[in-house]
Amino acid sequence: GQQVQQSPASLVLQEGENAELQCNFSSTATQLQWFYQSPGGSLVSLLSNPSGTKHTGRLTSTTVTKERRSSLHISSSQTTDSGTYLCATGGYKVVFGSGTRLLVSP
Amino acid sequence: GGIITQTPKFLIGQEGQKLTLKCQQNFNHDTMYWYRQDSGKGLRLIYYSITENDLQKGDLSEGYDASREKKSSFSLTVTSAQKNEMAVFLCASSRDWGSSAETLYFGSGTRLTVL
Numbered sequence: 001g002q003q004v005q006q007s008p009a010s011l012v013l014q015e016g017e018n019a020e021l022q023c024n025f026s027s028t029a030t031q032l033q034w035f036y037q038s039p040g041g042s043l044v045s046l047l048s049n050p051s052g053t054k055h056t057g058r059l060t061s062t063t064v065t066k067e068r069r070s071s072l073h074i075s076s077s078q079t080t081d082s083g084t085y086l087c088a089t090g091g092y093k094v095v096f097g098s099g100t101r102l103l104v105s106p
Numbered sequence: 107g108g109i110i111t112q113t114p115k116f117l118i119g120q121e122g123q124k125l126t127l128k129c130q131q132n133f134n135h136d137t138m139y140w141y142r143q144d145s146g147k148g149l150r151l152i153y154y155s156i157t158e159n160d161l162q163k164g165d166l167s168e169g170y171d172a173s174r175e176k177k178s179s180f181s182l183t184v185t186s187a188q189k190n191e192m193a194v195f196l197c198a199s200s201r202d203w204g205s206s207a208e209t210l211y212f213g214s215g216t217r218l219t220v221l
Contacts (some may be wrong), residue, residue, distance in 0.1 A: 031203055033210075043210075046174065048209065082206060101146070
């Protein structure tokens with residue numbers, strides 16, 4: 001079945017630095033999304049990007065479908081960006097990666 | 107807008123007990139999901155349902171049963187609770203995950219503790 005690997009497992013930044021998160025998946029699908037989970041909170045979708053490049057605010061995602069990888073770039077990180085970032089892909093069977101825990105210190 | 111309601115928020119059971127978690131959504135979504143999240147880890151799919159009365163096993167279905175008798179509700183039963191099962195169970199729904207305009211909406215979770 002679909003396997004999703006995320007790296008790094010954790011990342012510590014100073015406020016203002018940029019973050020680069022990676023997601024590798026075993027097979028292509030029509031959908032790939034990045035989610036954010038605040039500490040102790042529920043999950044919310046950040047953006048959908050099954051192929052190409054998409055921007056929203058300080059977030060940029062690039063998905064190279066034939067190489068089965070996606071990245072999420074966070075520019076000028078803020079302390080409020082701290083939390084866990086997960087990518088998810090698949091058809092009806094939606095599979096998540098194990099996430100990247102981001103800590104942004106002031 | 108809509109909401110996904112999971113009950114109870116906290117569930118404490120004894121080892122070996124049968125426990126049921128409930129999920130209701132008012133989005134009128136066809137597809138619903140149950141995930142388990144262990145502390146500090148990602149989400150693992152237990153069961154999903156494409157439509158009313160449909161059930162599909164995820165990667166972690168052993169030890170669990172599910173039921174989708176109505177479009178709006180999806181319940182999960184832990185058939186025999188184990189101490190290593192302490193986790194947060196998340197319910198989600200989607201209208202059409204395959205469309206880039208759609209997403210998964212999540213409930214706030216049920217935290218299971220097994221004594």
